[in-house]
Amino acid sequence: MSERVSEPSALSGQALPEHLPPEQLRELFLFADLSDEQLAWVGEHADVVEVPAGEDIVTEGTPAKCFHVLLTGTVxxxxxxGGDAVETTRTDQPGVYFGAVQFYLEDESARDYPASVRAITDSVVLALxxxxFADEFARWYPMAVHLLEGMLLGMRKTNSQVAERERLLALGKLSAGLTHELNNPAAAAGRAADALRDRVTGMRNKLAMIASGKLAGAQLQKLVMAQDDFVKKVRHAPDLSPMQASDLEDEVGDWLxxxxxxxxxxxxxxxxxxGLRVDDMEAVLATAGPDTFEGAVRWLAYTVExxxxxxxxxxxxxxxxxxxxxxxxxxQMDRAPYRWIDVHEGLEATLVMFGRKLGEESGIGIVRDYDRTLPQVPAYAAELxxxxxxxxxxAIDAMTAADGAASGTLTVRTARVDDRLLVEIGDTxxxxxxxxxxxIFEPFFTTKAVGHGTGLGLDVTYRVVVNRHHGDVVVESEPGDTRFRVFLPLTEEPGPA
Ligand SMILES: Nc1ncnc2c1ncn2[C@@H]1O[C@H](COP(=O)(O)OP(=O)(O)OP(=O)(O)O)[C@@H](O)[C@H]1O
Ligand SMILES: [Mg+2]
Structure with a gap:
């Protein structure tokens, strides 16, 4: 055994053997209850491997070739x-296992190492x-393999159902807002149409009165021309401040x-x-003459209305x-799920869908910092x-106080960073x-009150960006400035996305 191994152990002081004898294997809890025959198989097939401090024993995402058991050292x-290596466990317990831990599964997901394990001190591990091992294990414990496969299948199904549910939840969040958004203009249009019917009737009556009176044909014609003129003015009426409007109303009211x-x-x-002023009233008076003036003015008022x-x-x-x-x-109704897209379209559509939760009235301002020269990217548009x-x-939640009052700025930025497209969502x-x-990227992790967050938002985000698009999502945060950065590849990955 080399002097580099810091922990005293059964192996220290000896030259490192290529294989372990059955007595030593039996000391590891994993192998304690194996039969002599099984133990002999493990002893014969498991290599004893030295790993110097600082080196990866297995690397996440690379082909899962070996099932490892720790003998000495700390790993x-x-x-x-989210783009950063996050340490999940650190241990010096002999017998812990890692690497191809799903070796007994035949399916694709067991193909790569699910995590990286690094030697913190010089370490010695068994590598099967x-x-x-999978073939042998299936012979030893055929029923256990079935049960394990079933359990994993069940877990995966639950996960995908959870993701589906989250999608529906988000849609629910939005459609409540959207329904409200649609109701307002629909109600306004309905009210205006009612009022319009009223005014049109009034106008017909007034016109009959004017026409049956003393108005000469030429005069009537001039009034109809004035009407056209008024209509044009209404179409281009300037927006007035309440002060300006009230001053002008005084003038016109006094004059009338x-x-x-x-x-x-x-x-x-x-x-x-x-958009009509005293001048316009004077023109009507000149055309209609004092006798029919009032009738003409009221008729024109209907026109304006x-x-x-x-x-x-x-x-x-x-x-x-x-x-x-x-x-x-x-x-993305009726659109191909995977295609080349301009990210701005999706961003804008999403902003619209939030309706009144964003924008001046809500207390949350929106800043768009778009690079419109960005190329299209290959993407699952609806998922993005x-x-x-x-x-x-x-971001909206972060800028909303417990009493429901919101204030702050949402910044949506797009840019090109090297060979990737960046979409950044920032909040204050x-x-x-x-x-x-x-x-935060863990499923079900939430700091929100029960009923306010399921803790799936960022889990789904991570899966869509990283797993589906081979992109990356990272977060930078300090009080008053939190930015979630989504990086998307500009070109299609070789092989299925
Ligand atoms: N912009 C942000 N500012 C502050 N905290 C944030 C921000 N984004 C996420 N978080 C934190 O991350 C946690 C997890 O977010 P995630 O979106 O996954 O779940 P959630 O928002 O709690 O619930 P939901 O499933 O409804 O989205 C949040 O509870 C919150 O604590
Ligand atoms: Mg969320």
Whole structure:
């Protein structure tokens, strides 16, 4: 045994044997109850391997060739999570096993090492060739292998069901917001359409009155032309501050009052909102003459109102179309699941889907820092939208106080970093404490109250970005500045994605 082994053990002081004798194997808890024949098989097939401090014994993601058992030394197990190696266990207990721990499974998932194990001190391990061990093990314990396979299959099924459920949850979160978003313009359009019917009737009546009176044909024609002119003005009416509007309303109201229009004060706001001023009233007076002036003014007021209502209906229906478009884009309805996409489309659709939870009214401002020159990337578009949803949802939560009041800034940034595309979701919330930070990508890890978080958002995010897209997701956080960075490859991976 080399002097480098720091821990005293049964092996120290001797030259390192190539294989262990049965008595020594039996000291390891894993092999304690094997029959003599089985033990002899292990002794014959397991190599004794020295590993110097600092070296990987097995490396995550590389082909799982050997099942290892620790004999002496200290080893640490780690997994790459969110782009960083995270140490999960450290031990010096002889007999602990690692490496191809699922050697008895025949399926693909057991093909690679699930974690890395590194020698912290100089160490000695047993290495059993996984393939041969699997065949032998299945002969020894045929029923156990069946049970283990069943258990793993069950676990995997649960995991995928959980992921499916999470997808539905996110959709639920969004569709509640979306329903609300759709209801507002739909109700507004409905109200405006009702009012419009009213005004159109009023207008018909007024026109009949004007026409049956003393108005000459030429005059009537001029009024109809004025009407067209008014309509144009309504379409381009400027937005006024309440102060400006009220000043102008005073002017127009006074003027109408002076010219004998009873209730001129009620008409003034209609004209002002429609972009009409005292000049326009004067033009009408000149055309209609004093006798028919009041009737003409009221008829034109109807014109302005109907035009404003039409504008409202158009705005509302346009908003509904936008929302439906975003929902379609978000869900990727009728689109190929895997294709080349512009990430900005998905980001924008996702932002729309959050509706009132974002934007000025919510207290959370949005900053878009997009690099529009970025190329398209190959992606599962709907799944990426899921990722943006989870990250933005977390950012909103981080910027929302316990009493429900939200404040802060959500920053969505895109950029190219080397040969990858970066999407960064930043928030100005309190940040993530280091002890929490280590666990956030674990399934079911949540710091939120029962009923507020399932703890699956980042687990799903990780799986979609890393497993599905061969990208990476990392987090940087300090109070007031938390950034989740998603890196996506710009080119297609060789082989199935
Ligand atoms: N932007 C962030 N700021 C602060 N903490 C965060 C942020 N994003 C995630 N976290 C922390 O990570 C934890 C896990 O997040 P994850 O999205 O996986 O689950 P969750 O948000 O708690 O629940 P849900 O399943 O509803 O998403 C959160 O509970 C929170 O403590
Ligand atoms: Mg979440």
């Amino acid at each position: 640490a197990m780690s997994r790459v999570i 060739p996984a393939r041969e 009052d002076e010219h004998g229009v009873s209730g001129g004060w009620d008409l003034a706001p209609v004209f002002v909102a429609g 109907t035009e404003s209502l039409l504008r409202e209906i158009l705005d509302a229906t346009a908003r509904i179309s936008d929302l439906v478009g975003a929902a379609k884009q978000y869900s 939208n899921q990722v943006w949803t989870n990250l933005i949802d977390n 919330g309190p940040g993530i404490a280091p002890e929490v930070r280590r666990r």
